[in-house]
Amino acid sequence: MSRLFQRPAAPAELLIRGAHVLDPRTDLDEPHDILIRAGTIAELGSPGSLPAPAEGEVIDGAGKHAFPGFVDPHVHLRAPGQEYKETIETGTAAAAAGGFCAVLAMPNTSPVVDDPAVLRSLVDTARLTARVPVGFLASITRRLQGDKLTEMAALRDAGALGFTDDGNPVVSAGMLRKALQYQRLAGGVVALHEEDPALSSDGVMHEGAVSARLGLAGIPSLSESTMVARDAALARYEHARVHFQHLSCIESVEALAQAKRSGARISGEACPHHLTLTDDVVRTLDTRFKMNPPLRCESDRAALVQALASGVIDCVATDHAPHAQHEKEVPFEEAPMGTTGSETAFPALYTELVMTGELELDTLVARMTAGAALFDLPTPRVATGEPANLCLIDLEASFEVGAAGYVSRSQNCCFHGRSLHGRVLLTVAAGQVAFQAPLPTPARAPATRR
Numbered sequence: 001m002s003r004l005f006q007r008p009a010a011p012a013e014l015l016i017r018g019a020h021v022l023d024p025r026t027d028l029d030e031p032h033d034i035l036i037r038a039g040t041i042a043e044l045g046s047p048g049s050l051p052a053p054a055e056g057e058v059i060d061g062a063g064k065h066a067f068p069g070f071v072d073p074h075v076h077l078r079a080p081g082q083e084y085k086e087t088i089e090t091g092t093a094a095a096a097a098g099g100f101c102a103v104l105a106m107p108n109t110s111p112v113v114d115d116p117a118v119l120r121s122l123v124d125t126a127r128l129t130a131r132v133p134v135g136f137l138a139s140i141t142r143r144l145q146g147d148k149l150t151e152m153a154a155l156r157d158a159g160a161l162g163f164t165d166d167g168n169p170v171v172s173a174g175m176l177r178k179a180l181q182y183q184r185l186a187g188g189v190v191a192l193h194e195e196d197p198a199l200s201s202d203g204v205m206h207e208g209a210v211s212a213r214l215g216l217a218g219i220p221s222l223s224e225s226t227m228v229a230r231d232a233a234l235a236r237y238e239h240a241r242v243h244f245q246h247l248s249c250i251e252s253v254e255a256l257a258q259a260k261r262s263g264a265r266i267s268g269e270a271c272p273h274h275l276t277l278t279d280d281v282v283r284t285l286d287t288r289f290k291m292n293p294p295l296r297c298e299s300d301r302a303a304l305v306q307a308l309a310s311g312v313i314d315c316v317a318t319d320h321a322p323h324a325q326h327e328k329e330v331p332f333e334e335a336p337m338g339t340t341g342s343e344t345a346f347p348a349l350y351t352e353l354v355m356t357g358e359l360e361l362d363t364l365v366a367r368m369t370a371g372a373a374l375f376d377l378p379t380p381r382v383a384t385g386e387p388a389n390l391c392l393i394d395l396e397a398s399f400e401v402g403a404a405g406y407v408s409r410s411q412n413c414c415f416h417g418r419s420l421h422g423r424v425l426l427t428v429a430a431g432q433v434a435f436q437a438p439l440p441t442p443a444r445a446p447a448t449r450r
């Protein structure tokens with residue numbers, strides 16, 4: 001059964017001419033023509049070799065890069081219940097604008113996705129409105145309260161890709177152990193937001209020199225890493241598949257690496273904001289920098305990048321967390337946690353990590369797509385005969401984040417106002433054109449002589 005859902009649209013008929021195709025999994029790294037016929041990659045050829053299709057559009061890819069479409073295993077689409085922040089339609093449109101060809105939505109909605117009926121109605125909405133295929137995770141415990149398991153098998157039957165209480169940790173080791181035992185029957189990955197509330201308490205930012213200076217309550221790294229270590233041990237003991245969400249600190253990376261060496265079936269993700277920013281920016285008290293887990297310090301950031309490069313951290317996830325402006329325009333202590341990230345993930349990582357030499361471009365592309373396999377979904381590939389899942393990006397073009405507004409319904413982006421390279425021009429998802437940037441305005445005609 002397919003566990004990804006989207007609205008029907010006409011299959012793409014396209015010729016992308018002369019784009020530099022980079023797909024680490026097919027070993028392609030040179031300019032190609034890409035012919036997409038009826039939504040499938042029909043032919044790859046040397047630049048200028050493929051004839052324009054009788055029907056459909058020809059896109060000039062010269063000087064641009066074509067990558068396999070990105071897969072985001074962690075977004076908040078806010079439906080049902082908080083559609084003033086985001087909807088399945090606007091959230092998947094934002095993802096498409098960021099080069100993503102699939103996203104996985106978290107269940108901490110209102111009501112929580114803890115019941116097959118709620119999940120089925122989301123699937124129905126996705127089938128009518130989702131611009132890119134969307135998969136749904138259901139909650140591990142009822143109402144995310146940590147004390148009663150959901151009916152995991154019934155939720156899998158209704159289409160759940162996996163389970164998470166994201167927003168909350170599963171505090172009780174006994175409860176998580178039980179969930180991992182049920183996972184063996186139900187299947188699907190158990191994804192974990194790791195946080196010990198006894199340690200994070202009422203913290204609003206990373207506990208360190210900056211929080212001390214600002215006099216703000218801190219969240220120690222220990223709050224995350226002790227739970228990663230505990231749950232990796234549980235996963236190993238139960239032979240369960242566990243995925244660690246939004247890892248933020250060096251201690252968690254070390255716990256993950258050690259558990260992987262011991263043979264646990266675990267994986268981990270990191271977010272663009274944790275990979276590129278530190279708690280230093282919180283000095284501005286701009287609430288766009290308030291998220292959970294919090295931005296940590298430079299040694300944490302560097303460790304995350306290194307782990308992403310080595311594969312200890314398996315994939316990039318945005319944790320796209322939209323909030324309305326009025327909710328974020330309050331004092332730092334009172335603001336809700338979260339930043340949007342779908343539209344800026346690739347440009348931020350390309351600009352801050354690849355252009356600076358910290359990360360190779362092909363590694364970044366591999367990690368932007370690796371979330372698929374972790375959730376048993378096919379990995380997008382630029383290869384003949386594959387369904388067209390790709391994005392066309394101009395690495396040279398820079399833009400100011402937010403200057404032209406956002407596709408997301410919300411604007412709480414931690415990269416707001418930054419100048420980033422890597423403009424997404426086109427996203428084809430599951431054979432359909434999901435996003436196409438407005439054509440650049442033609443150079444102004446010379447002024448008439450006065």
Ligand SMILES: [Zn+2]
Pocket residue numbers: 166167168193245246292293
């Ligand atoms: Zn979370």
Ligand SMILES: [Zn+2]
Pocket residue numbers: 074076106166167319321
């Ligand atoms: Zn989240």
